[in-house]
Amino acid sequence: MLDGLSFNLGSAGGEEAVEETQAAERGPRPEIENVIIVGSGPAGWSAAIYTARADLRPLLITGNDVGGQIALTTEVENFPGFDSIQGPELVERMQRQAERFGAEALIDYVTEIDMAGPPFTVRTAGGLEFKAKSVIAATGASPRRLGVPGEELLTGRGVSYCATCDGFFFRNKDIMVIGGGDSALQEALFLTKFAARVRIVHRRDQLRAGVTLQRRAQANPKIEFVWNTVVTSINGQNKVETVTLRDLVTGETYDTPTDGVFVYIGHLPNNELFLGKLALDEDGHLITDKLMRTSVPGIFAAGEIQDHRFKQAATSAGQGVAAAMEAEKYLADLEDRTYPGDEGTHAEVKLAA
C-alpha cells in the first residue's frame, strides 16, 4: 500500500512543494479505497472532481496516455465555458480542480481488476495492488489503425496518430491525412501550419465532419482532397516514402510520394480490462444503464469506453459526473449494510445498450 502522495502527477517548482505539503497533510491511502477511477481523460477527471467534493478521496490511475485523447489535440472550441482552449490545458485544469478537492493521481497502468467484490482488487503494471469499494472505468479509446502493410513498421517514422505530437517534424513537407470526420479535418488544419501540402484521403465523396470545419478546410489553400480513395500500403525503408492508394470508383491503384501519414479513422474502446468480465456491446463498448452502472454492481463506466455515439470531451465529462454521483449513492447504500454487503438499491442492474 502506498503511503503519502509521492505519486501525484508532476508539476514544476513551487507548485510541487505545495502539492507535497498537501500530500503529507492528507496522510496514507486508506486500506480500502472508496473509489478508484481508471483513466485520466475528461471522464476520469470529472469523476474525480465530483467524488473528491463528496469527500470520498478518490484515487485516479492515469494510464499511459496521461490526459487522454483531448491532451493530443490543440484548439478545442466546443467545450462549454471556453471560447478556445488548448486540449492539454483543458485537462490540466480538470486535474488541478480535482486535486484541490483531495483527488490523488497515480501514474501507472491498471493490468487487472478482480470483479469479485466489493471490495474489488485493482492491480497495476507498477506492481501495486489496491482494494476498492467502487471503480469508475474511464479508459476511453485509442486510435483505430489502418491495418495496411507498412503501417506498423513506419509508425514513428512518418506514420502518426497525433498531429500535435508530431506535426512539428513535418515543416515544409508533404503530408496525407486519412479520414473524413471532425478529428481528421481539425488535425489537417493544424498540420497546415507546418506542411507545404496536406492531402486528405477519404473513402467517400462527402465528409462526416461538421460544417464549420469543412468550410475552413475547403478554404485552406494548402489542403487538397482525394475522394473515394483508400490506402492499401505505406512504403519506405526507414521512413515513409510513398503511399499506395486505390480509387474505389475506377479501381485504379497507384503510388504517390509523401513524407507523412496521419491516421484519423476512428477509435476503438480500451476494453482489455473488462473482456469476459463485464457486459460489452458488439463494438466492444461497456454497456451501462442511465445510472452509468455496468453489469457488475459497484463498477461504473463513463466516457468513450461506454459511449459509441457522442464521443466529445464535454459529453465524456458529463458522463464522468454522472458516474461519480451514482458511485457516491452506491457507497452510501453499501455503508448502510454490513460491509462487504449484499444487495442494495444499486445491486440491480438493468442493462440498456
Ligand SMILES: Cc1cc2nc3c(=O)[nH]c(=O)nc-3n(C[C@H](O)[C@H](O)[C@H](O)COP(=O)(O)OP(=O)(O)OC[C@H]3O[C@@H](n4cnc5c(N)ncnc54)[C@H](O)[C@@H]3O)c2cc1C
Ligand atoms: C485528435 C483529437 C481531437 C479531438 N478534438 C476534440 C474537440 O475539439 N472537442 C471535443 O469535445 N472532443 C474532441 N476529441 C474527443 C475527446 O478527446 C474525447 O471524446 C475524450 O477525450 C474522451 O474522454 P474519455 O475520458 O472518455 O477518454 P480518453 O480521453 O480516451 O482517456 C482515456 C484514459 O484512460 C487511460 N487508460 C486506458 N487504459 C487504461 C488502463 N488499463 N489503466 C489506466 N488507465 C487507462 C488512458 O491513459 C487515458 O488517460 C478529440 C479527440 C482526438 C483524438
